[in-house]
Amino acid sequence: MEKLNNLLVYEWTSWRGYLISYLAGAHCAAEWDDDWEVLDAACGPDIRAVLFHHRLSNAALFPRQRPAFERKLARRGIKVLNAGRADMRKRTLHTMLENAGLRSARAAREGPVDQFLFVKTDLNYGGEAERALPADLQPLFSAPADCPIRGWDDYRLLRRDEVNPAWWDNPHLVIENFIAHDDTIYRIYGCGDALVCIRAHSPDLIKKEMERPGDRWVCIDRRGLAAVADDHEGFPRDMWRQLAGFVARYSFDYFCLDIIHDGARHTIIDLNLTPFYATHPPAADWFTFLRRGLQQVVANPTLAETV
Structure with missing residues (x-):
């Protein structure tokens, strides 16, 4: 499988099996x-x-000199993907969605x-x-030892009157x-202008996309996404x-x-900048679509600038 050899992934325990390992x-x-x-030395x-591909929920401090590294790369004319964006904590996502006028899972x-x-824990995956x-x-990155929830398998589904005040x-x-x-x-992968939307099925309480039979996917670019006005390719309008x-x-x-839903309303519940895929390479056509999108970003830095 052809990969992008002009993109360097600077990673901490997040290479093998992660989606980017099949792209770069x-x-x-x-x-x-x-x-x-x-x-x-790695930037040939x-x-x-x-x-920067570090699976920490807030990797802004990883590595220790990350801001300086990003500045030095920019001075060398090397684009930093997702520059300045490293915070994937749940509270951060809630605020991002609310600032954009979108639905959030934050409970009143x-x-x-x-x-x-x-x-749940504010940190992803417990x-x-x-x-x-x-x-x-x-102490820099993890919750303190007295945090009442210690992992993803300790998440609590409770009635409001059962929640500790x-x-x-x-x-x-x-x-x-x-x-x-x-x-x-619904799982959405994004590489620059290229978006792949997968409708998957998971019976688990904490839902994950696991390539089950019956999953459906559609490729769409950002311009096409802006033009969607109704149900599209069997995916609900509210999701779009x-x-x-x-x-x-x-x-x-x-x-x-x-993205999950309650039958009518769809809510983004997770943002991931280091998505895992599987221990085997993707075979679906959508993977080639994503690769082209990432190739365009690397070749033309103005295609996807962070806001």
């Missing part, structure tokens, strides 16, 4: 205390862009006592990536509306509206979104 041909391992020389004469403190709510850091870095003010937790209707989940609103406000170079 060059990568080097990152450590928190790297000096500039490590990244500089063919490299035109670098993607007041409401029906019998409404079901989902209590902070699993953060706990893989060396012990001396834990102190949890509403705990900065390490998020409390979301429990959104459920059927087993449908939420996606279009997000993409219009936040033009990431490389990203992944998850």
Whole structure:
């Protein structure tokens, strides 16, 4: 499978099986205390862009000199994909959606006592990536040891009157509306102008797209997305509206979104800048579409600028 050899992925424990590993041909391992020389040496004469690919929920401090690295790359004429964007925490996503006038899963403190709510960590996937850091870095990235939820398998589905009142003010937790209707989940991969929307099915409480039979996908570019006015390719109009609103406000170079629904209203519940795919290469035609989109971003830095 042909890969982009002019894109360097500067990654921390996020290469094999991750979607980017099937798109880019060059990568080097990152450590928190790297000096500039490590990244500089990896940027050979063919490299035109670098993607910081660290699966931490907030990787703004990883590596330690990340802002300086981004500035030095820019001075060398090397594009930094998703420059300045490293925060994927759930509270951050809630605020992003609300600022864009989009629906958020953030739960209100007041409401029906019998409404079901989902209590999660602010860190994605229960902070699993953060706990893989060396012990001396834990205070910078991970939740404290007394955080009442310690992992994704400890998420709580509770009625509002069962939620500990102190949890509403705990900065390490998020409390979301429990959104459920059927087993449908929409996953969107974005590479520059290219978007792939997958309608998948997952019976699990925490839904994941797992390439099950019956999944359906459609390729669309940003211009085509803006023109969608009704149900399109069997995907609901409201899903397209939420996606279009997000993409219009936040033009990431490389990203992944998850969207779920309650039967009528669709809500973006996850933003991922380091999406995992599988331990085997993708075979679907949509993968070639994504690769072309990323190729255009690397070749022409003005195609997808962050807002």
